[in-house]
Amino acid sequence: MNTMETIYEVKGTLCKDFIGQIAYTVCLDKTYEELDIEFSFQPQHFSPEDITPELKNQLTEYCKKEYDMEAGSPEELDHAICHEMKTEIHTLASLNDEFIGCIHRQLTTRHMHFTHEEATEGCLPVDKIGGVLKVTLAVFSVLLDNTEYSLTVSAR
Numbered sequence: 062m063n064t065m066e067t068i069y070e071v072k073g074t075l076c077k078d079f080i081g082q083i084a085y086t087v088c089l090d091k092t093y094e095e096l097d098i099e100f101s102f103q104p105q106h107f108s109p110e111d112i113t114p115e116l117k118n119q120l121t122e123y124c125k126k127e128y129d130m131e132a133g134s135p136e137e138l139d140h141a142i143c144h145e146m147k148t149e150i151h152t153l154a155s156l157n158d159e160f161i162g163c164i165h166r167q168l169t170t171r172h173m174h175f176t177h178e179e180a181t182e183g184c185l186p187v188d189k190i191g192g193v194l195k196v197t198l199a200v201f202s203v204l205l206d207n208t209e210y211s212l213t214v215s216a217r
Contacts, residue, residue, distance in 0.1 A: 065097055065215035075102075075200065075208040083198040085212060092191035093216035094176065100152045100198070101170035102210035107142055111205065117142070148208055149201040154184070157192040161185050190216065 069087045107116075117138060124130045132138045153163040154173055162173050162184025174181045177188050196212060 065095070065217045067213060067215050069214040070211070072209065072211045075203045075210065077203055077206045077208075079200055079203045081200055083200065085196045085198075087194045087196070087214055089191050089194055089216065092189055094190065095217040096175040096187065096190045096194075097213075097215045098152065098154055098173040098196055099170070099213045099215070100150075100173075100196075100210070102148065102150055102208060103169055104205060104208065105148050105167075105169050106144065107146060107204060109143070112139065112142055146204060147202065148204045150203075150210070151199045151201070153197040153199060155195045155197075156187060156190070158195075161187055 068089065069085070071085060073083070120142065121132045121138070124132065133141075147167065149167070151163065151165045152171065152173060154161050161175065162180060164171050164173055164181070164183045166183075172181060173184050175184060175187045175190060177190075178186055180186045194214065196214070198210070198212070
């Protein structure tokens with residue numbers, strides 16, 4: 062069995078509070094039988110070291126000002142900060158300007174895999190894997206500065 066060949070690879074760093082889209086366009090030099098788009102990022106959540114009294118105060122004040130919400134107990138606040146707040150980035154792909162998939166899963170590493178017969182959940186099988194591939198990162202929330210990500214496109 063032939064192994065997958067890396068066609069394109071990029072790494073980047075996002076700053077805290079970035080919201081937006083980042084699009085990568087890759088010209089596929091031939092027609093392939095199989096395509097894999099791997100996206101990963103880290104960190105997704107605050108670590109215990111990130112949770113300072115200043116951060117707690119900042120978040121408490123923000124919730125009061127923006128949502129008229131009071132913080133619960135210190136334990137509830139710690140749980141919300143550590144487990145409910147997250148960096149959220151989703152991937153969307155199109156081939157020759159036609160939608161082929163979008164993954165909205167809370168995973169720090171995910172694959173969008175395509176053949177002419179099957180595809181990852183949230184994606185569509187692709188008859189002809191060739192032409193212009195566009196991968197868009199939809200960034201909804203970034204908790205921390207220096208959030209690293211990587212995108213790798215492989216094919217066979």
